[in-house]
Amino acid sequence: MAVKGVSDSEPDYEPPYLYPDYRATVLRVPKRPLVKLPEEWFHRTRGPVFGRIPIQRNDADLTRHHKGEPLGERIIVTGRVLDGDGAPVRNTLVEVWQANAAGRYIDPLDDHPAPLDPNFTGAGRCLTDYEGRYRFVTVKPGAYPWRNHPNAWRPAHIHFSLFGAELRSRLITQMYFPGDPLMSLDPMVQSIPDVRGRDLLVATLDLATTEPEWALGYRWDIVLRGSAATPFES
Amino acid sequence: MPTPSQTVGPFFGFALPFDADADAVPMGSPSVARIEGQVFDGANDVVRDALLEAWHDDQFARCRTDEEGAFHLTVRKPPAANGEAPFLNVAVFARGLLRHLPTRVYFPDEEDANATDRVLNRVDAARRHTLIAQPDGDVLRFDIHLQGESETVFFAL
Numbered sequence: 001m002a003v004k005g006v007s008d009s010e011p012d013y014e015p016p017y018l019y020p021d022y023r024a025t026v027l028r029v030p031k032r033p034l035v036k037l038p039e040e041w042f043h044r045t046r047g048p049v050f051g052r053i054p055i056q057r058n059d060a061d062l063t064r065h066h067k068g069e070p071l072g073e074r075i076i077v078t079g080r081v082l083d084g085d086g087a088p089v090r091n092t093l094v095e096v097w098q099a100n101a102a103g104r105y106i107d108p109l110d111d112h113p114a115p116l117d118p119n120f121t122g123a124g125r126c127l128t129d130y131e132g133r134y135r136f137v138t139v140k141p142g143a144y145p146w147r148n149h150p151n152a153w154r155p156a157h158i159h160f161s162l163f164g165a166e167l168r169s170r171l172i173t174q175m176y177f178p179g180d181p182l183m184s185l186d187p188m189v190q191s192i193p194d195v196r197g198r199d200l201l202v203a204t205l206d207l208a209t210t211e212p213e214w215a216l217g218y219r220w221d222i223v224l225r226g227s228a229a230t231p232f233e234s
Numbered sequence: 235m236p237t238p239s240q241t242v243g244p245f246f247g248f249a250l251p252f253d254a255d256a257d258a259v260p261m262g263s264p265s266v267a268r269i270e271g272q273v274f275d276g277a278n279d280v281v282r283d284a285l286l287e288a289w290h291d292d293q294f295a296r297c298r299t300d301e302e303g304a305f306h307l308t309v310r311k312p313p314a315a316n317g318e319a320p321f322l323n324v325a326v327f328a329r330g331l332l333r334h335l336p337t338r339v340y341f342p343d344e345e346d347a348n349a350t351d352r353v354l355n356r357v358d359a360a361r362r363h364t365l366i367a368q369p370d371g372d373v374l375r376f377d378i379h380l381q382g383e384s385e386t387v388f389f390a391l
Contacts, residue, residue, distance in 0.1 A: 013238050015332035022241075024330030027276035028380050034390035035357055042336075042353075042389060045323075048289040053252050053296075084236065097249030107245040109283070123249035159243065161250065168391060170287075172327055172334065174240040188240055191332050197238045225236045 013197030015188075022187040023148050043168035044226065050093045050163050053125070060126035062096075062138040070120035072101025072139030074215040077175070077203065080132040081162060082221060083228040088132025089169075090228070095161040096136055097123045103142030103156075112144050137215065143182055155182035155189065166226035175220050176202045239334070242327040244283045251298055257308040258293035267311050268373045269339060272303040273326070276381030280304075284328040286378075288339070290321070306373075311341055319347035319354065326378060326388075335388040339376050340366045361387050 017029040037043075058064050063074060077096075081089040099105045099122065102114040106121055120139065128134050141156045157174040164170065176183055183189045183198070192198045200223075209217025242250075259266055269288075273281040280303025288295045290312040297305040312320045319340055326335040340348055348354055354362050364386045367374035378386050 013235050015238060015240070017331070017333060017335075019332060022330070022332070024241075025332065026330075027279075028281070028328060028330035030335065030385055030388050031276070031381050032361075032385050032387075034388050036390045037353060037356060043391070046291070048287055048294045048323075048325075049292050050294060051292075052255075052258075052294055095250060097246060099245075105245040105248070107248045109244055109247065121248065159240075159246065159249075161242075167323065167336070170325060170334070171237060171239060172242045173237055174243075188332065192238050197235070200235060200237050201240070222237045223235060 012194035013192065013200065015191035016193075019187065019191040021149075022191055043166065045167045047163055047165060047167045047170050053093060053095075055093075055125045055127065059124050060134075060136050062120070062122060062124045062136060064137075065121050066119040068119040070100065070117050070139050072117075072120075072142075074137070075140050076135065076137055076209050076211065076215050076217040077158065077220060078133065078135040078209055078217065079203075079220040079222060081128050081134060081164075082132055082223050083164065083169070084223065084226055087228050088128070088130070089162075089164050089224055090128055090130055090132055092128050092132075092163050092165075092228075093125065093161075094128060094134045095123075095125050096138075096158050098138065098141040098158045099144055101139045101142050103144035114142070114144065140177070148187060153182055153185070155180045155186050160222065162222060162224060164224040164226060165228050169224040169226045169228075171222070171224055173222075174201060177218070178202055178205055239332060241329055241332050242285055242334075244329045246285060247283075247298055250285060250296065252296070256295050256297040256306055258288065258295040259308060259310045261308055263310060265311050267309055267341070269307040269309065269322075269367055269376050270370070270373045271305060271376040271378060273299050273305065273328070273378045274303065274380065274382065278382060281328055281380065284326060287325045287327075288322045290323060293322075314344070314347055317350075317352070319344050319351040321351075321353075326380075333391060335380075336391060337378070337386055337388050338365055342366055342369055342374070357387050361385075
């Protein structure tokens with residue numbers, strides 16, 4: 001088996017568009033080659049400005065969106081958002097969404113016969129601070145079945161959406177939990193060719209983040225492509 | 235190393251939409267354009283669970299497709315700048331897309347600027363039309379074909 005050098009490993013950290021084991025890719029990914037544009041014309045141009053997306057008080061604490069507390073294992077998920085140079089991405093929007101502790105989304109499209117939790121919606125937003133840090137309080141999402149193949153189950157995950165400064169910085173991804181045996185069976189995770197890329201999606205249990213007698217803490221840093229400090233023309 | 239991308243999945247509808255999300259500018263503002271379209275897959279079925287984002291400078295719109303795979307965007311047509319024809323950046327997210335797909339919307343009343351635009355000229359002439367919205371009554375029509383004969387031109391991230 002060929003061992004790839006570090007310098008050409010980057011493409012293997014990203015999933016391909018077409019990955020037939022994840023069935024929905026087959027009819028939805030372009031068949032013609034993507035048009036390559038020079039970086040300075042395209043990738044380095046300004047990304048979306050998210051200022052119209054509202055952030056409400058308590059948005060970052062998903063356990064306080066209803067009268068009572070949601071059922072499940074209360075957790076803290078925190079980390080830093082960094083750019084391609086390792087500099088903090090400050091004041092950028094982080095959006096998260098997830099299933100409840102029983103593995104059920106509140107979304108009407110989800111028909112998994114697991115209970116909804118009247119005290120849990122499962123969506124949150126926050127802005128990163130000066131260090132690029134975000135922090136959410138939530139409950140650990142459950143695994144759930146999907147119909148990709150017989151007996152298919154998604155590993156527990158939290159969806160993350162991030163902006164950054166440049167067009168190439170925009171990222172929607174999923175955070176997984178350490179030691180989850182479903183990851184090795186999951187086509188979405190396995191679509192990432194290099195195992196080191198898959199590992200980048202796994203949070204670390206962190207006792208420094210954990211609040212004793214209250215909630216386990218997980219740490220997950222996110223690296224966005226490009227620079228957080230790009231000067232843009234006009 | 236950059237954090238890898240994963241699909242937006244099917245269940246974002248309770249989380250990512252927000253009030254007036256598809257209106258980058260209020261309807262009735264000067265030089266407002268309403269862009270309407272549908273998203274189609276390789277079987278020519280409508281894609282009911284896609285999320286589109288469109289932006290240019292300070293304008294930003296987000297729209298989830300509906301039961302008919304339809305979306306709309308209310309935008310101000312950007313000015314031509316740096317010798318380029320006016321355009322909007324668009325990103326398509328959906329279940330089945332492990333990475334999102336970037337494309338652009340150009341405007342049909344900019345024939346001269348479109349003809350000399352450096353980005354459009356990088357695109358095979360026979361496919362260029364997939365990036366140009368078409369007048370349709372009071373609105374502009376911009377369908378997105380993920381595959382098929384009229385597959386939309388997407389750009390490499």
